[in-house]
Amino acid sequence: MTVVSAVETKHSGGSQSSQVREISIAHSPDSDDAFMFYGLATSKVRVPGLRFTHTLCDIETLNQKAREGIYDVTAISFHAYPYIQDLYALMSCGGSVGEGYGPMIVSPRPFTQSEIKEKTHRRSGQAHDRISRAPTFCSRN
Numbered sequence: 001m002t003v004v005s006a007v008e009t010k011h012s013g014g015s016q017s018s019q020v021r022e023i024s025i026a027h028s029p030d031s032d033d034a035f036m037f038y039g040l041a042t043s044k045v046r047v048p049g050l051r052f053t054h055t056l057c058d059i060e061t062l063n064q065k066a067r068e069g070i071y072d073v074t075a076i077s078f079h080a081y082p083y084i085q086d087l088y089a090l091m092s093c094g095g096s097v098g099e100g101y102g103p104m105i106v107s108p109r110p111f112t113q114s115e116i117k118e119k120t121h122r123r124s125g126q127a128h129d130r131i132s133r134a135p136t137f138c139s140r141n
Contacts, residue, residue: 003081003088005072019049026055026062027075036093 025040027033039045040052055071063080065071069087076084111119 003066003074003076003084004091005069005088020051021049022051022053023073024053024055024071025073026057026065026071028059028062029056030059033075 025037027037034041037054041054057065059075059077062074063076063083066074066076066080066084066088069084073091074088076088081088081090
């Protein structure tokens with residue numbers, strides 16, 4: 001999920017200036033984020049008057065930095081949005097959420113849904129998608 005700073009959305013409609021405005025973008029080094037930001041990161045997409053700077057971080061760090069409003073545009077976990085909705089607006093592009101996509105349960109042997117409910121799950125951070133997604137999977141019939 002990609003969000004844009006509420007401050008940045010207010011600045012987007014103003015008069016043009018000869019100054020170059022820097023837009024800070026933060027995303028994970030994962031392949032889906034790398035694909036979404038490739039054009040900007042490699043300067044293949046250029047926007048007159050704007051310069052884009054990129055920061056790569058793991059998703060949990062991005063979730064935490066978003067709570068501080070550090071970046072103009074940042075990737076976050078879906079689960080983190082309610083905590084930052086006063087600082088950022090959702091973008092209509094850049095999401096990597098969908099049916100059959102997302103966190104996976106990996107094990108050395110197959111488990112039934114009832115067995116998974118009894119297991120302890122590891123996760124990378126407090127606001128990562130896996131926290132809310134595992135119960136969804138386990139509640140299906």
